[in-house]
Amino acid sequence: EADIYQTPRYLVIGTGKKITLECSQTMGHDKMYWYQQDPGMELHLIHYSYGVNSTEKGDLSSESTVSRIRTEHFPLTLESARPSHTSQYLCASSEGYGYTFGSGTRLTVV
């Protein structure tokens, strides 16, 4: 039973489109994160938030934005999708130390 939800689970979209990946958690965690993971590769931090109206950039943040208007919601937006954005996007939340991950969104840009 997942406490952190990501939608959509799979997305195929054309180049240049604007997309928003949704992430919601019901655990009341202040800390939330977005990571990108290619097959067989490590997770790369995109953005993170330590609370409402607080967002920080990670290593891969230049082509995306996030918002944190509510504690439970942390959407990720790509303004103009490119084939290089094809990847798995993982959202996570944390109360203290260890993370709970969502099921992920597998994005394909054609």
Add this chain to the structure above:
Amino acid sequence: QKEVEQNSGPLSVPEGAIASLNCTYSDRVSQSFFWYRQYSGKSPELIMSIYSNGDKEDGRFTAQLNKASQYVSLLIRDSQPSDSATYLCAVNSAGNSGNTPLVFGKGTRLSVIA
């Protein structure tokens, strides 16, 4: 730049054997250390955390930490085919606003042969 290094494997062990997974990290001020298991096509799930030097045991899993050597390991006793997965080592440090986001290694792929 903070780095977490793992042998990518695959590490193959027979069923019932002990699997030993290793991880080194570059940031000397790292404070928290985690092991995640990731099945193919799935998200990582937390299996162990360790914060102080020494061993920490949880069922068939034992995490070992040596901060002087900047080394953390995971032992899996009585390995089962269901343990076949990629194991990710993750580390974070203390920052001005609390702990920094986790830095992950590339993971070690474990294959347990029946």
